Amino acid sequence: MTLLSVENLRVTFDTETGPVQAVRGVSFSLGRERLGIVGESGSGKTMTGRSVLRLIRPPGRIEADAMVFDGQDLMRLPEPQMRALRGRRIAMVMQDPKFSLNPVMKVGAQLTEGLRQRDRMSAKEARTKALAALEAVQIRDPERVMEAWPHELSGGMGQRVMIAMMLIPEPDLLIADEPTSALDVTVQAEVLSILDNLVKTRGMGLIFISHDLRLVSRFCDRVLVMYKGRVVEELAARDLMQARHPYTQGLLNCLPRIGGPRTPLPALDRSAAWAKE
Amino acid sequence: MTHGAFPMTPFLKQTGKTLFSLALTFLGLLIVTFIIARVVPVDPVTAILGERATGEQIAEMRAKLGLDDPIWKQFGIYLWDVIHFDLGTSIRTREPVLEEVGRYFPATLELSTLATIFGVLFGVPAGVLGATRPGSVFDQFTRLFGLIGYSVPVFWLSLIGLLLFYGQLGWVGGPGRLDSMYDMMYDMKVPAVTHMILIDTALAGEWDMWRNAVSHIILPAGILAWLSMAYISRMTRSFMMNEMGQEYITTARVKGMPEGRVIWVHGLRNTMVPLITVIALSYAYLLEGAVLTETIFAWPGLGRYITDALLIGDMPAVLGGTIVVGAVYIGLNMLSDILYRLADPRAR
Incomplete structure (x- = not known):
């Protein structure tokens, strides 16, 4: 069953030197599965993710032939209806909890904000839900964390709070935009397994954006490889190591291997031709 | 509990520090105003007695105002007065300045x-x-x-x-x-x-x-x-x-x-x-x-x-x-x- 289908998505920024296209005709569809999007910095993966929520800041513009989520075309949805989908049905976890949590608001207030404001829940009920959500992301001392300020949390804790916050309303689709890039490697594994568990048990769709090919191949079902705003290759995650496209192969060749030859890693070959139709 | 132990929250500690630097800043302010008073070309004695005062009157007033004392003593008196809310008397109105x-x-x-x-x-x-x-x-x-x-x-x-x-x-x-x-x-x-x-x-x-x-x-x-x-x-x-x-x-x-x-x-x-x-x-x-x-x-x-x-x-x-x-x-x-x-x- 298709949860989200995107056809010919384009994101354009009108700058003083003319329009710049960050995403140029991306199409994909997604069921209740885990879709990875990989690519270098600037390949348009973050913009693709944020377009689904229609959260591209001006002067950025989103255009698409269709962007259908659960039978509704998001491109034609008025803003209030779109807002009703955000948080409740589509959520997003961003890269660095240091920036994505409001620094002058207590963790508890941020966790319960959605329930209180959006769902008009009582303070007590919201608190119970928030505590349960913190336990679900394996925070040992949820009462204390509720009273903490964001700067008092470690990166891993912050990201778990972020995940808890986004998963409280049990959304159908979660967009995880480099959720572990700002974390230590050991913490990365922890946060990923928490995320993996929750996505599996709740049967959500997941768009996992990353530049880490190995991570994506382990963690996702399907992978889109993006280059300069276009999808150059789409394949099953287990086949990633056998990718045919020269760009994907290039990315794979850049990965260092333990026990591999100690020669300099090859420079990535970036051909302009791949970015064309 | 040991004698004199006072629970210091970080906030109190920080506020204490602020108060200390405040006192220091105020002292700096007093030094500056004191120096200004010595540097400006307004003679306090003439301002009080007028242009036609005799040398004797001037000497008497200088002694009264403490202008013959060493400079550190003058500053000490000034400091003492200010922290006791005495800003002196206005020459124009003969009223306390603070009032x-x-x-x-x-x-x-x-x-x-x-x-x-x-x-x-x-x-x-x-x-x-x-x-x-x-x-x-x-x-x-x-x-x-x-x-x-x-x-x-x-x-x-x-x-x-x-x-x-x-x-x-x-x-x-x-x-x-x-x-x-x-x-x-x-x-x-x-x-x-x-x-x-x-x-x-x-x-x-x-x-x-x-x-x-x-x-x-x-x-x-x-x-x-x-x-x-x-x-x-x-x-x-x-x-x-x-x-x-x-x-x-x-x-x-x-x-x-x-x-x-x-x-x-x-x-x-x-x-x-x-x-x-x-x-x-x-x-x-x-x-x-x-x-x-x-x-x-x-x-x-x-x-x-x-x-x-x-x-x-x-x-x-x-x-x-x-x-x-x-x-x-x-x-x-x-x-x-x-x-x-x-x-x-x-x-x-």
Whole structure:
């Protein structure tokens, strides 16, 4: 069953030197599965993710032939209806909890904000839900964390709070935009397994954006490889190591291997031709 | 519990540190005013005795004023006097300076406070709206309006304001704090509690007088508020622009929060942190810098008191006024420091 289908998505920024296209005709569809999007910095993966929520800041513009989520075309949805989908049905976890949590608001207030404001829940009920959500992301001392300020949390804790916050309303689709890039490697594994568990048990769709090919191949079902705003290759995650496209192969060749030859890693070959139709 | 152990929260500790640096700053202020008093070409003896005093009289007065003592002793006496709230006696009026300042300063305080309240009330929302709709008609208008308030000399604005609203339209009261009719019966009808007319008349229940005082203060306060609004709205706009680009704003939107909440709760609460200092400084600026406005509106405030004293070489009055202004400045700085820490958990 298709949860989200995107056809010919384009994101354009009108700058003083003319329009710049960050995403140029991306199409994909997604069921209740885990879709990875990989690519270098600037390949348009973050913009693709944020377009689904229609959260591209001006002067950025989103255009698409269709962007259908659960039978509704998001491109034609008025803003209030779109807002009703955000948080409740589509959520997003961003890269660095240091920036994505409001620094002058207590963790508890941020966790319960959605329930209180959006769902008009009582303070007590919201608190119970928030505590349960913190336990679900394996925070040992949820009462204390509720009273903490964001700067008092470690990166891993912050990201778990972020995940808890986004998963409280049990959304159908979660967009995880480099959720572990700002974390230590050991913490990365922890946060990923928490995320993996929750996505599996709740049967959500997941768009996992990353530049880490190995991570994506382990963690996702399907992978889109993006280059300069276009999808150059789409394949099953287990086949990633056998990718045919020269760009994907290039990315794979850049990965260092333990026990591999100690020669300099090859420079990535970036051909302009791949970015064309 | 051991003797003398006192639980120090980080907040208290920080506040203690602030108090210490405050005392140090105040000492610095006293040193500066002391030096100014020695350096200015106004001879205190001549100022008191006049030009035709005999050498004997001059020597006697010098001894009386302690001017023959060594400089460190003079400073010690000065310091002792100031911390005992003795700012000396005005040469012009022969009255204690502190008492006079106590009468003049509330007029300035009343004017600047009102101006700052208006400045914040209009400046902050204007800045926020400008930042969230950059380039809009509203944004352009606020910037132009602010630029005028910022760059046109305040005495010119005051004169034109008086000419238009008082002279032509008659919407507001003229110079002074009250009409002369009310002025004459003021001392009889209104007990001096705070020396701020709006508060004292309200406390006395003299509402006719209160209305008259409002009609007098509204124009000078409005002009100073324009100045303060111009500054506050510009700073709010730039702080807010910065905050609205932060990732936690996106988080709030992802959670499905309405744009109003994103701006006024998430954005503004973070903007308030640097804004506190800006508001405090703009307030302090009005408290010390309203001389021109006070002169044009015949407002018996501290700025005018100091200027008048300076013009006739009444140094005790000038220095006393300066110390009060400095102390207010230091106090506001400390207050903004404390508020800053309350607003930003990272600074505690």
